[in-house]
């Protein structure tokens with residue numbers, strides 16, 4: 001009798017495991033198709049892959065040809081994970097655990113497989129760099145971010161190094177790609193602002209001169225355009241915090257132990273701080289204007305001690321991309337207002353449909 005029970009139990013477990021594996025493989029295919037249709041940013045993948053290439057090059061110190069390598073699916077895979085997390089974030093916070101469980105059964109397995117794939121891609125980077133460094137040590141001033149962690153193994157255990165790399169590559173790519181996608185579209189919508197950026201780039205850098213670090217602080221108007229673009233369309237529209245002690249805001253108390261979401265998008269469109277908030281006006285970031293506002297009215301990189309650690313580098317890399325594109329291409333877009341773009345929920349902001357933004361070579 002006991003033997004029969006064990007046999008039945010064993011068979012049932014095998015069937016369950018096989019069903020779970022088959023289901024996850026099916027969902028993996030399905031979820032990719034879904035994300036492909038959903039993520040119709042069109043030129044976002046070009047920018048995303050460019051940034052992934054640049055960031056891994058800077059963080060790891062090796063060119064992985066991520067932009068030209070056709071088998072590179074890293075960006076697509078990151079999008080699938082983000083879509084899954086974004087859905088759970090909205091569904092979960094509105095309808096609770098039961099919906100999260102349903103989502104996990106439906107898509108969770110494939111997301112875990114993808115996460116593991118990305119993790120192993122990144123840990124291969126760590127192994128590669130570790131071997132390289134042993135063969136050929138680098139002097140302190142030339143250390144990449146990863147080199148710095150590897151040469152301080154007393155501070156960064158191998159598992160911590162992999163996690164840090166994971167966070168950096170993921171946090172750096174999509175945010176900057178989204179910010180640039182919106183900035184180019186806004187420049188297409190506002191030709192007179194685009195022209196001012198072009199003139200500044202030509203005056204301060206020139207048409208063909210390679211862009212150097214020293215050029216970047218001179219791009220004052222371009223910087224204001226990027227800042228205003230992230231005000232009107234913040235790449236990360238919501239940030240979360242866990243409250244460790246009661247906080248009184250006006251007549252409300254946010255109790256210790258609560259999880260809160262800070263709605264950056266709403267804050268950036270609050271007419272109390274931003275008159276005529278729907279207007280794209282880079283001069284809101286003139287020094288005098290900035291001095292007249294609380295710094296917490298504007299938080300595309302969040303605020304406080306856990307704000308974005310990559311913000312200075314992000315601004316630099318976006319200035320390089322804008323300057324290089326604008327001196328070679330004219331940008332146009334059919335949108336008359338940002339409402340026409342139709343946003344949707346992701347972790348970063350995305351549009352529901354293909355974004356309308358076109359580039360034609362400058363003669």
Ligand code: HEM
Nearest residue numbers: 171172175176179235236300301302306307308309310314
């Ligand atoms: C336009 C580009 C970017 C935007 C809008 C952005 C925005 C943000 C935001 C809103 C956070 C959340 C902070 C919080 O919870 O309060 C964050 C965190 C983070 N970002 Fe960025 N980011 C950008 C680019 C980058 C780049 C280029 C890097 C790396 C080179 C980077 C690395 C990170 C890291 C490591 C964190 C986690 C910080 C922590 O938890 O302490 N980000 N970013």
